[in-house]
Amino acid sequence: xxxxxxxxxxxxxxxxxxxxxYDVNTDRLLAFANxxxxxxxxxxxxxxxxxxxxPGFTTIIVSGQGSEALPKDFPQFKGRSxxxxxxxxxxxxxxxxxxxxxxxxxxxxYEKTGRSGKMVFVVHRTEFTNQDDQPVTTVDWRWITNLVEx
Amino acid sequence: xxxxxxxxxxELPTENPDVSMARIIQFVELTGWKFPRxxxxxxxxxxxxxxxxxxxxxxxxxxxxxxxxxxxxxxIKKLDTVFRTPMVVDSQPVCSAAVTDCDDDTNTVExxxxxxxxxxxxxxxxxxLVQFG
Numbered sequence: 001x002x003x004x005x006x007x008x009x010x011x012x013x014x015x016x017x018x019x020x021x022y023d024v025n026t027d028r029l030l031a032f033a034n035x036x037x038x039x040x041x042x043x044x045x046x047x048x049x050x051x052x053x054x055p056g057f058t059t060i061i062v063s064g065q066g067s068e069a070l071p072k073d074f075p076q077f078k079g080r081s082x083x084x085x086x087x088x089x090x091x092x093x094x095x096x097x098x099x100x101x102x103x104x105x106x107x108x109x110y111e112k113t114g115r116s117g118k119m120v121f122v123v124h125r126t127e128f129t130n131q132d133d134q135p136v137t138t139v140d141w142r143w144i145t146n147l148v149e150x
Numbered sequence: 151x152x153x154x155x156x157x158x159x160x161e162l163p164t165e166n167p168d169v170s171m172a173r174i175i176q177f178v179e180l181t182g183w184k185f186p187r188x189x190x191x192x193x194x195x196x197x198x199x200x201x202x203x204x205x206x207x208x209x210x211x212x213x214x215x216x217x218x219x220x221x222x223x224x225x226i227k228k229l230d231t232v233f234r235t236p237m238v239v240d241s242q243p244v245c246s247a248a249v250t251d252c253d254d255d256t257n258t259v260e261x262x263x264x265x266x267x268x269x270x271x272x273x274x275x276x277x278x279l280v281q282f283g
Contacts, residue, residue: 036211085232
């Protein structure tokens with residue numbers, strides 16, 4: 001399969017992948033924090049004045065979607081795809097009662113060649129805002145496909 | 151821990167996080183990722199994995215928790231992690247981190263963060279940007 005990265009980049013970077021809404025509640029914040037072994041009262045004590053989400057909380061909203069997170073007409077690559085990692089930038093605390101909106105776009109497409117051949121990296125970005133339109137987090141998800149040549 | 155206590159090259163106390171099956175089940179119940187590759191060793195091995203694996207974003211959370219214990223009250227501004235080698239559930243991984251940059255203007259430090267499997271393979275690596283009050 002021949003993939004022209006420049007063409008893909010030109011056609012798809014900046015493309016919108018949709019948006020989603022998510023209601024934040026105390027139970028979910030606590031469950032995530034406890035599963036990750038947090039001990040700081042800001043994350044595990046709802047009575048703490050600064051009670052808020054742990055930094056990576058919004059990654060659970062964008063994860064687990066696989067290639068379904070990409071636009072429906074995005075090219076299907078032949079090869080094994082893996083989750084290459086995530087970056088989360090925290091702009092503002094997330095608290096119980098917040099309603100988050102995640103706007104999803106393709107932020108970058110690039111390729112690398114390793115021992116196992118050519119790999120395509122698609123960076124899927126979700127910019128979360130709260131009910132006051134205040135940016136809270138930006139999550140970048142690197143989706144890697146190890147291309148199989150025909 | 152205050153910003154003035156931090157020096158370039160400082161290493162955070164290493165941790166052996168809890169990646170027991172009970173903890174993983176707690177995590178997947180929250181996320182709704184009830185994929186057997188996270189909770190069933192035999193199923194995961196049949197998929198070619200070394201055993202049931204710890205979800206990547208959970209390993210990111212383990213690293214964040216370690217940073218919060220090192221510097222209570224700090225704010226993690228950014229976490230960037232790359233998932234390299236599967237981390238097996240019920241194993242004994244090691245989380246570690248070291249200070250690689252300090253910015254006196256913003257009281258911010260950058261950390262290199264790593265999770266290594268009990269076999270010594272790098273499972274997760276990345277960076278964290280941490281701001282002190």
